Amino acid sequence: MSGVTAPMSVDRVLALRAQILERNAALTRAQQAPAPTAPAEGKPASFADTFQDAFKSVNQAQAQAGALSEAYERGETIDIAKVMLARQQASVGFEATLQVRNKLLSAYKDIMSMPV
Numbered sequence: 283m284s285g286v287t288a289p290m291s292v293d294r295v296l297a298l299r300a301q302i303l304e305r306n307a308a309l310t311r312a313q314q315a316p317a318p319t320a321p322a323e324g325k326p327a328s329f330a331d332t333f334q335d336a337f338k339s340v341n342q343a344q345a346q347a348g349a350l351s352e353a354y355e356r357g358e359t360i361d362i363a364k365v366m367l368a369r370q371q372a373s374v375g376f377e378a379t380l381q382v383r384n385k386l387l388s389a390y391k392d393i394m395s396m397p398v
Contacts, residue, residue, distance in 0.1 A: 340375040347372040
Protein backbone atom coordinates (compact mmCIF):
# COMPACT_ATOMS: atom_id res chain seq x y z
CA MET A 283 0.00 0.00 0.00
CA SER A 284 1.46 3.32 -1.00
CA GLY A 285 -0.65 5.49 1.31
CA VAL A 286 -3.50 5.92 -1.15
CA THR A 287 -6.89 5.84 0.56
CA ALA A 288 -9.99 4.45 -1.03
CA PRO A 289 -12.49 7.10 -2.09
CA MET A 290 -15.45 7.57 0.24
CA SER A 291 -18.81 6.57 -1.09
CA VAL A 292 -21.44 9.21 -1.68
CA ASP A 293 -23.70 7.63 0.93
CA ARG A 294 -20.93 7.83 3.54
CA VAL A 295 -20.27 11.49 2.74
CA LEU A 296 -23.98 12.30 2.97
CA ALA A 297 -24.24 10.45 6.29
CA LEU A 298 -21.27 12.40 7.68
CA ARG A 299 -22.82 15.64 6.42
CA ALA A 300 -26.10 14.81 8.13
CA GLN A 301 -24.29 14.09 11.41
CA ILE A 302 -22.42 17.38 11.23
CA LEU A 303 -25.61 19.31 10.50
CA GLU A 304 -27.43 17.61 13.38
CA ARG A 305 -24.62 18.39 15.82
CA ASN A 306 -24.52 21.97 14.61
CA ALA A 307 -28.28 22.28 15.11
CA ALA A 308 -27.99 20.79 18.62
CA LEU A 309 -25.27 23.28 19.53
CA THR A 310 -27.33 26.13 18.15
CA ARG A 311 -30.36 25.03 20.18
CA ALA A 312 -28.21 24.74 23.30
CA GLN A 313 -26.85 28.25 22.80
CA GLN A 314 -30.29 29.69 22.13
CA ALA A 315 -31.99 27.94 25.05
CA PRO A 316 -33.83 30.56 27.05
CA ALA A 317 -32.08 31.55 30.22
CA PRO A 318 -33.97 30.88 33.44
CA THR A 319 -36.43 33.64 33.95
CA ALA A 320 -35.30 36.10 36.54
CA PRO A 321 -37.78 36.85 39.29
CA ALA A 322 -39.44 40.23 39.30
CA GLU A 323 -37.38 43.02 40.79
CA GLY A 324 -37.44 42.73 44.58
CA LYS A 325 -39.74 39.70 44.54
CA PRO A 326 -38.04 36.28 44.67
CA ALA A 327 -39.58 33.34 42.84
CA SER A 328 -41.46 31.03 45.14
CA PHE A 329 -40.33 27.49 45.79
CA ALA A 330 -43.56 26.12 44.34
CA ASP A 331 -43.24 28.21 41.16
CA THR A 332 -39.68 27.01 40.65
CA PHE A 333 -40.72 23.38 40.91
CA GLN A 334 -43.77 23.88 38.77
CA ASP A 335 -41.58 25.32 36.00
CA ALA A 336 -39.17 22.39 36.33
CA PHE A 337 -42.00 19.86 36.15
CA LYS A 338 -43.44 21.58 33.09
CA SER A 339 -40.11 21.42 31.28
CA VAL A 340 -39.69 17.71 32.12
CA ASN A 341 -43.24 17.04 30.95
CA GLN A 342 -42.59 18.97 27.74
CA ALA A 343 -39.41 16.94 27.07
CA GLN A 344 -41.33 13.70 27.60
CA ALA A 345 -44.13 14.83 25.31
CA GLN A 346 -41.63 15.81 22.60
CA ALA A 347 -39.84 12.46 22.90
CA GLY A 348 -43.16 10.64 22.64
CA ALA A 349 -44.18 12.63 19.58
CA LEU A 350 -40.86 11.98 17.84
CA SER A 351 -41.08 8.26 18.66
CA GLU A 352 -44.60 8.03 17.28
CA ALA A 353 -43.61 9.89 14.12
CA TYR A 354 -40.66 7.56 13.60
CA GLU A 355 -42.87 4.50 14.15
CA ARG A 356 -45.35 5.81 11.57
CA GLY A 357 -42.50 5.84 9.06
CA GLU A 358 -42.02 9.58 8.78
CA THR A 359 -38.57 10.73 7.76
CA ILE A 360 -37.09 11.40 11.18
CA ASP A 361 -33.51 10.67 12.09
CA ILE A 362 -33.30 7.83 14.63
CA ALA A 363 -30.48 9.66 16.43
CA LYS A 364 -32.82 12.59 17.00
CA VAL A 365 -35.47 10.27 18.43
CA MET A 366 -33.01 8.52 20.72
CA LEU A 367 -31.54 11.83 21.90
CA ALA A 368 -34.99 13.19 22.76
CA ARG A 369 -35.86 10.00 24.63
CA GLN A 370 -32.59 10.10 26.56
CA GLN A 371 -33.10 13.76 27.47
CA ALA A 372 -36.60 12.98 28.74
CA SER A 373 -35.27 10.03 30.72
CA VAL A 374 -32.51 12.07 32.34
CA GLY A 375 -34.98 14.84 33.20
CA PHE A 376 -37.37 12.36 34.77
CA GLU A 377 -34.60 10.67 36.78
CA ALA A 378 -33.37 14.04 38.05
CA THR A 379 -36.90 15.00 39.05
CA LEU A 380 -37.31 11.69 40.84
CA GLN A 381 -34.06 12.19 42.75
CA VAL A 382 -35.09 15.70 43.82
CA ARG A 383 -38.43 14.33 45.00
CA ASN A 384 -36.68 11.62 47.00
CA LYS A 385 -34.36 14.15 48.66
CA LEU A 386 -37.28 16.45 49.51
CA LEU A 387 -39.25 13.55 50.96
CA SER A 388 -36.25 12.47 53.02
CA ALA A 389 -35.75 16.03 54.33
CA TYR A 390 -39.45 16.26 55.20
CA LYS A 391 -39.30 12.99 57.14
CA ASP A 392 -36.18 14.18 58.98
CA ILE A 393 -37.85 17.43 59.96
CA MET A 394 -41.03 15.71 61.06
CA SER A 395 -39.10 13.29 63.27
CA MET A 396 -37.21 16.07 65.08
CA PRO A 397 -38.19 16.52 68.71
CA VAL A 398 -39.80 19.86 69.42
